[in-house]
Amino acid sequence: NAGVTQTPKFQVLKTGQSMTLQCAQDMNHNSMYWYRQDPGMGLRLIYYSASEGTTDKGEVPNGYNVSRLNKREFSLRLESAAPSQTSVYFCASRGLAGVGQYFGPGTRLTVT
Amino acid sequence: SQKIEQNSEALNIQEGKTATLTCNYTNYSPAYLQWYRQDPGRGPVFLLLIRENEKEKRKERLKVTFDTTLKQSLFHITASQPADSATYLCALETGGSYIPTFGRGTSLIVHP
Secondary structure: OEEEEEEEOOOEEEEOOOEEEEEEOOOOOOOEEEEEEEEOOEEEEEEEEOOOOEEEEEEOOOOEEEEEEOEEEEEEEEEOOOOHHOOOEEEEEEOOOOOOEEEEOEEEEOOO | OOOOEEOOOOEEEEEEOOOOEEEEEEOOOOOOOEEEOOOOOOOOEEEEEEEEEOOOOOOOOOOEEOOOOOOEEEEOOOOOOOOEEEEEEEEEEEOOOOOOOOOOOOOEOOOO
């Protein structure tokens, strides 16, 4: 039981390049989330998916797109990376509202 | 606007003492309040959840209180150990929402 896995762990992009961050969970959870964490800003929600087939914007969605590929997988895409997207990205999942989230180990992204 | 406040200054305490961390909020009516631990370079780990109709929750050396009148939660670690040193995040969630909102966290440093 691996919990929540994320790939890659580290990535360096040049401005304008695109990439997809992958997230998978093996806990049969309905809800999945993408956050970014910046120094002094805390965790900010980018997108979430309450269940398979649905996605919704969070607090900071601009510059990102998501795909809930199936119940297990939720990917985050940067179409044209910008230096402002330099951050640590966390994926999380949970089974029901009102219970704790399980977080992945994070992806550290640098955009130059 | 909605706001979650956690002390941005690190809390330094001696091993064996009780650590108390505070989470204050405004313009929220949370149904649930959660506490997470985050170690450097890692994703947050869920610790405890308390519901709006609960005053107190305990788990081993951890205790959380929730005062909806004061709009405050206190997180206590008794008999603290250097291994408890980490950043602790609180998160609020309104009923029916799938979206916890996180505070910025407070760093706890336990000195041997």
